[in-house]
Amino acid sequence: MANEEAPIWKRKILTEEEEACRVNSTSPVKTRELIEIGSPLKFDLNNPWKIKKKITPRALNQADLVISHSETFDYILPYWNLDKAKQLVNGAMKGVAMYDVINETKYNEDAGFIFRKLNNQDDDYSLSVMGLFDIHRLGVDDEIGLYWDPRFQTFMFIILSKVCRKKIFSVNNTTSVVTQDLIETGPAQTIHSNNMMHMTKKITSQDITFGELRISSLAMFDYILPYWNLKLTRSLVNRNAAHVALWDATEKKYGRTNRYEDARFTFRKLSSDDYSLTCMTLINDRGLGVDDEIGLCWNPIISKFIFKLISKVCRKKTFSNTPGVMTRELIETTGPAIIFDLSNIRYLGKFITPQNIAQGTLEISSFKTSEHILPYWKLDKAKNLVNGNVERVGLWDVTEEKYRRTIGYEDVSFTFSKLDNLDYSLSCMALINDRGLGVGDEIRLCWNPIISKFIFKFISKVCRKKTFSNTPGVMTQELTETGPAIIFYLSSRRYFRKHITPQNITQGTLCISSFETSEYLLPYWKLDKAKSLVNGNVECVGVWDVTEEKYGRTNRYEDVSFTFIKLDSLDYTLSCMTLINDRGLGVDDEIGLCWNPIISKFEFKLISRAVLID
Numbered sequence: 001m002a003n004e005e006a007p008i009w010k011r012k013i014l015t016e017e018e019e020a021c022r023v024n025s026t027s028p029v030k031t032r033e034l035i036e037i038g039s040p041l042k043f044d045l046n047n048p049w050k051i052k053k054k055i056t057p058r059a060l061n062q063a064d065l066v067i068s069h070s071e072t073f074d075y076i077l078p079y080w081n082l083d084k085a086k087q088l089v090n091g092a093m094k095g096v097a098m099y100d101v102i103n104e105t106k107y108n109e110d111a112g113f114i115f116r117k118l119n120n121q122d123d124d125y126s127l128s129v130m131g132l133f134d135i136h137r138l139g140v141d142d143e144i145g146l147y148w149d150p151r152f153q154t155f156m157f158i159i160l161s162k163v164c165r166k167k168i169f170s171v172n173n174t175t176s177v178v179t180q181d182l183i184e185t186g187p188a189q190t191i192h193s194n195n196m197m198h199m200t201k202k203i204t205s206q207d208i209t210f211g212e213l214r215i216s217s218l219a220m221f222d223y224i225l226p227y228w229n230l231k232l233t234r235s236l237v238n239r240n241a242a243h244v245a246l247w248d249a250t251e252k253k254y255g256r257t258n259r260y261e262d263a264r265f266t267f268r269k270l271s272s273d274d275y276s277l278t279c280m281t282l283i284n285d286r287g288l289g290v291d292d293e294i295g296l297c298w299n300p301i302i303s304k305f306i307f308k309l310i311s312k313v314c315r316k317k318t319f320s321n322t323p324g325v326m327t328r329e330l331i332e333t334t335g336p337a338i339i340f341d342l343s344n345i346r347y348l349g350k351f352i353t354p355q356n357i358a359q360g361t362l363e364i365s366s367f368k369t370s371e372h373i374l375p376y377w378k379l380d381k382a383k384n385l386v387n388g389n390v391e392r393v394g395l396w397d398v399t400e401e402k403y404r405r406t407i408g409y410e411d412v413s414f415t416f417s418k419l420d421n422l423d424y425s426l427s428c429m430a431l432i433n434d435r436g437l438g439v440g441d442e443i444r445l446c447w448n449p450i451i452s453k454f455i456f457k458f459i460s461k462v463c464r465k466k467t468f469s470n471t472p473g474v475m476t477q478e479l480t481e482t483g484p485a486i487i488f489y490l491s492s493r494r495y496f497r498k499h500i501t502p503q504n505i506t507q508g509t510l511c512i513s514s515f516e517t518s519e520y521l522l523p524y525w526k527l528d529k530a531k532s533l534v535n536g537n538v539e540c541v542g543v544w545d546v547t548e549e550k551y552g553r554t555n556r557y558e559d560v561s562f563t564f565i566k567l568d569s570l571d572y573t574l575s576c577m578t579l580i581n582d583r584g585l586g587v588d589d590e591i592g593l594c595w596n597p598i599i600s601k602f603e604f605k606l607i608s609r610a611v612l613i614d
Contacts, residue, residue: 009043009150010036012077012085034086041078046553049145050075052160055138063130065146069123079150088125091117097154100132102302106154107131113155132157136303137229139163141188162300163188166226167233182234191227191300198295199223200310203288211280213296217273227300236275241268246305248282251451253342254396254406258285265305282307287378287452289313291337311341312449317374317382330383338375340449347444347457348372352437360429362445366422373424376449385424390417394453397431400599402490403544403554407434414454431456436526436600438462440485461488461597466522466530479531486523488597495592495605496520500585508577510593514570524597533572539564542601543579555582562602579604586610 014032051071059065067076077085088094093116095109107113114128127146136159138144143160165184199219207213215224225233236242244267248258266278277296286309288294295308315337319328348368356362364373374382385391393416397407415427426445437443440462448455463486468477496516504510512521522530533539541564545555563575574593585591588610596603 009041009079011038011041012036012073012080012082014089034082034089036082043079043150046548048147048149048156049158049160051146053144053146055133055140055142055144057140060133060138060140063133064126064128065144066118067125067127067146069125072125076148079148088115089117096127097152098129098132099149099152099154099156100135101156101158102136115155127155129157141190143190159301161190161192162227164191164227164300165189167221167228167230182230182237184230189226193299193301196227196297196299196306197223198297198306198308200293200295203290203292203294205290208283208288208290211278211283213277213279213294214270215275215277215296217275220275223296224298227298236267237269239269241266243267244277244305245303246277246279246282246307247299247302248286248307248309250286250307250309252308254398254401254408254451255404256406256408277305279307309450311339312376314338314340314376314449317370317377317379330379330386332379340376342450345446345448345455346372347446347455349442349444349459352432352439352441352443354439357432357437357439360427360432362426362428362443363419364424364426364445366424369424372445373447376447385416385418388418390415392416393426394451395426395428395431395456396451396453397435397456397458399435399456399458403546403549403556403599404552405554405556416454426454428456436597458598459489461524462486463488463524463597466518466525466527479527479534481527488524490596490598493594493596493603494520495594495603497590497592497607500580500587500589500591500610502587505580505585505587508575508580510574510576510591511567512572512574512593514572517572520593521595524595533564534566536566541574542599543574543576543604544596544599544601545579545583545604545606547583547604547606574602576604 012034015035051067053059053065077088080088084094093114096113096115097109098107098111098113099105100107112128112131116126118124118126132138138159139162141163145158145160147156148154149156165188166186167182168185169180170183171180199215199222201213201215201219204214228236232242244265246260246263246265248260251257260281263281267275269275288309289312291313292309293311295310297306298304299306315332316335317330318333320331321328348364348371350362350364374385377385381391393414395409395412395414397409400406409430412430417425419425435458437458438461442459444457444459446455447453464481465483465486466479467482469480470477496519498510498512525533529539541562543557543560543562545557548554557578560578562579564572566572583606585606586609590607592605592607594603595601
């Protein structure tokens with residue numbers, strides 16, 4: 001398998017030729033043949049949803065989607081095997097695999113999804129999707145997206161938007177008995193994943209006691225029922241309990257969603273005409289307390305509740321000072337509550353010391369612990385800590401959140417403990433090693449009570465220029481660090497610029513002069529790694545393409561090997577054929593490069609394209 005060649009994808013077109021009949025001399029007949037033309041194509045994973053369809057009454061009735069001739073030839077057939085594509089255009093019905101992105105479900109080719117050519121004047125095609133229509137309760141004017149993924153040879157399916165309407169009770173007094181019927185009314189609302197309205201709610205003692213969230217009738221009809229299927233809504237308001245799914249999106253900012261795949265949530269109408277969502281597991285997992293604020297909405301695209309913990313009520317801790325009592329107990333102050341949300345995180349700052357590196361710990365003073373950490377801990381946990389017990393804690397490294405990346409350390413054990421001098425210590429050898437922390441580096445730390453974990457951020461790195469020692473009488477020169485410290489911040493990245501040459505494209509490398517390496521790269525490398533490089537060893541390096549960082553996208557090339565080596569000319573070369581191809585670099589395009597010592601990787605940026613004039 002490792003030696004198999006990657007498939008080559010090409011455009012396909014139909015050619016027409018006139019052939020004389022070989023049996024008799026009748027007039028020529030036109031024959032059409034599918035052929036491949038042009039240069040190999042690249043599949044654009046950054047913008048794959050090229051086929052977008054609004055559901056029509058016809059599509060609902062016939063349970064299929066019409067895919068136009070141009071869509072088929074532009075976005076599907078280029079990524080099919082030529083023989084298979086020929087069979088399709090010649091009228092064969094093809095069973096195709098389907099991946100439902102919403103439910104993360106893969107259907108094989110024998111699951112009933114049929115792709116075929118229609119017998120109409122436009123030579124359109126049809127994809128039968130009955131199962132997906134039923135599963136997602138699609139309706140007229142809902143919009144879906146499709147694409148053919150050549151890597152897995154499957155159609156990918158997603159719901160882009162749903163059309164929803166408000167529900168009201170209609171009074172029917174035409175009979176002797178007045179009845180109410182739930183109906184849909186008003187203008188349609190087109191709901192996307194980014195325009196849903198969350199209802200907000202403060203947790204009550206009753207919510208915690210009964211393990212449920214009470215939702216008023218008014219909030220139900222404003223924020224939830226408009227996005228429910230009418231049939232299900234009628235069942236719910238008629239006091240039939242509904243089993244629903246829920247996703248906890250509190251940590252979405254950090255790239256995590258708790259989907260509660262195996263949990264059971266029940267939604268029902270109460271005798272008071274309010275509603276109740278049973279969720280004891282969620283309340284316990286989030287450690288919800290009285291007056292914590294949450295957000296809740298119904299997402300009609302995935303047919304699930306979306307929960308979010310918005311703010312947490314916290315209080316300062318202090319030792320009781322009762323006259324005549326020798327022992328002091330930690331208590332919460334009766335002063336005003338501290339409302340913690342993600343907009344008011346208070347980090348404590350710290351510079352790394354030799355002791356931190358040697359012991360693999362971060363010392364935090366008693367004052368800073370009392371000011372920045374204990375107010376956000378639960379009282380029983382804080383009591384354990386100050387009484388000398390070792391507390392196991394979680395930690396997330398959000399240094400790279402700018403690049404939409406968080407290191408969660410799910411399988412690493414961190415401990416927080418009180419020292420004999422009444423200060424505190426956080427053991428974090430794995431973090432110190434992973435970040436390559438050095439003396440004088442600046443970090444920030446806080447306790448986030450919403451996720452109940454420490455949040456770590458690497459702020460600045462102490463770097464120094466490298467130069468060769470010039471000892472009289474000594475023939476060999478050794479690389480040493482020299483001069484005042486250079487303090488590197490993410491906001492102070494220094495890119496050096498290069499114009500792409502024909503040689504760069506042909507060889508798949510970027511040549512970097514000895515001067516550029518000494519000025520822009522080696523000062524930010526660790527000394528032992530820099531020595532290895534200048535002594536002629538090949539260094540494997542990481543490269544992140546941050547060209548699109550302002551759009552929230554970074555190509556991190558996690559599985560690609562890049563090498564950086566010294567040439568005989570004393571210049572250096574970075575091998576990056578994959579990057580050159582992915583960016584489609586051409587002669588005279590301008591790029592920027594820098595070494596980022598905080599993430600220990602090259603950062604690449606395409607600055608400008610050369611304008612070609614015919």
